[in-house]
Amino acid sequence: MTDTRKSTQNAVGAPGRAADGLAARLVVERGAFRLDVTLTAAPGDVVALLGPNGAGKTTALRALAGLVPLAGGHLRLDGAELDRTPPESRPVGVVFQDYLLFPHLSALDNVAFGPRCHGASRAEARAQAAAWLERMGLAEHAAAKPRRLSGGQAQRVALARALATHPRLLLLDEPLAALDARTRLDVRAQLRRHLADFEAVAVLVTHDPLDAMVLADHLVVIEDGRVVQEGTPADIARHPRTDYIAHLVGLNLYRGQARGHAVQVDGGCVVTTTEDLTGPAFVAFAPGAVTLHRERPAGSSARNLWRCEVAGLQSHGDQIRADLTGELPLAADLTTVAAAELDLRPGATVWATVKAAQTHAYPA
Incomplete structure (x- = not known):
């Protein structure tokens, strides 16, 4: 996967550039729970956060998005400090577990929403959105409202909406959890192809070890708010260091x-x-x-x-x-x-x- 991510131009014409990637130490305190997780990733890397319920995976993702304040540590993306940058000003795209598509907008206008918020004209935004839907194999569904889309189609629209702003960090929160087993198989393969073309950093939260093994280059396993093991999928599978990881693999x-x-x-x-x-x-x-x-x-x-x-x-x-x-x-x-x-x-x-x-x- 790594070789295919080193392109300098993405599929809809956004120029690539040299970048430093992600360097973060996320310290979050919420009542008795404390998260203290260090994450680093180069452009083109896909990092999966794995862990049991309550481990802190989603908290880490929300901290990266700016939806949860840091109590300590740091957050740098492409060398820029983001600790105090408001969420709407961060070069971050998010695909939520339930996709959160705007029900009153068509697939095209859902995807065009991001470019419009970043200053593109209505015509420019819709042209970019059409290009993204074409790339996702959804051109014929451009006029469809979310209720008319299948689970797999809605997931791809949500991914296109997140990518349409050309984020330097893509966050995916259980992106396949809402799909049935057959659809999940197909969409996982499609998502792998799209992530292979993404030239910035992607961070994926999942409970499913197969999703992590297939989609990610690097796994970070979190238990009780801290990293207990990290490495390539092959290394994690062969050298588990906690009972949770052993059960997982x-x-x-x-x-x-x-x-x-x-x-x-x-x-x-x-x-x-x-x-x-x-x-x-x-x-x-x-x-x-x-x-x-x-x-x-x-x-x-x-x-x-x-x-x-x-x-x-x-x-x-x-x-x-x-x-x-x-x-x-x-x-x-x-x-x-x-x-x-x-x-x-x-x-x-x-x-x-x-x-x-x-x-x-x-x-x-």
Whole structure:
């Protein structure tokens, strides 16, 4: 994605320019909650903010937009201080979760609203809006009011409205959350293409790890108002550092002390790995790496073996996910047929095995 964003002219003729991107430390205090998050991004970068409900993601986005005042820190965009710049004067475009299109205006006039507010004549604004709708594949819907648009079409109109002012910072608050699963798939692909052409900084808030992995170059994970991990999607997925992130990317994660190829997990259990480490470490493995047995296996080549109890069963895609407690609490994925053959049910005793080659250990 990065290479395609380095153009110096966007699709509707706004000239590109050299820029410094985003450099911010956002300190916000709201009652007992304190947000303290540092964000940096170069022009062309897409940054995704991930985190559980109440972590501070939307607060961070609103602080960038100027809708929430900073209690400390700084906010610089392209080298300019924005801390005290009113929201309407910031070179920032926002796509809200519910899009907030003006219901009495056509799609064309919704998009033209921004250029008009920035001093363009009615004819100029409508010409720019028409170009943006053409780019979004919505030219035939220019005269339609929001109530006549599908969810995916409304999302693209909202994106066009945000981009029509040529912002240096684009903020997207759960832009796909209001869409059904099929529409979400299509619109996610379209949004990826539009973000690839955006030559300034984009910051995306989402609860969906797939949205983040597909759309963003860099992930920033926030918990309790602070950054707990950041990096590329691949790095975050391979090296989760909190239970929330591990659950997000679908891994069993443990922290402990490494001694050679063994990690002594907090709580006493040992996980054997192929990595050779010393000191504080994380060890992770996928639920699909777990094999379950009703009797203790005698001839298994797996280096890891734990006695567990089935705490619960739930459908997980086309598989069954077993939540296990016991020597090592973990999640295991297996087919419906395998679950039936094992006669799995809550309270049943099972033996879980994992090959050392299917674990991954890294420094904590």
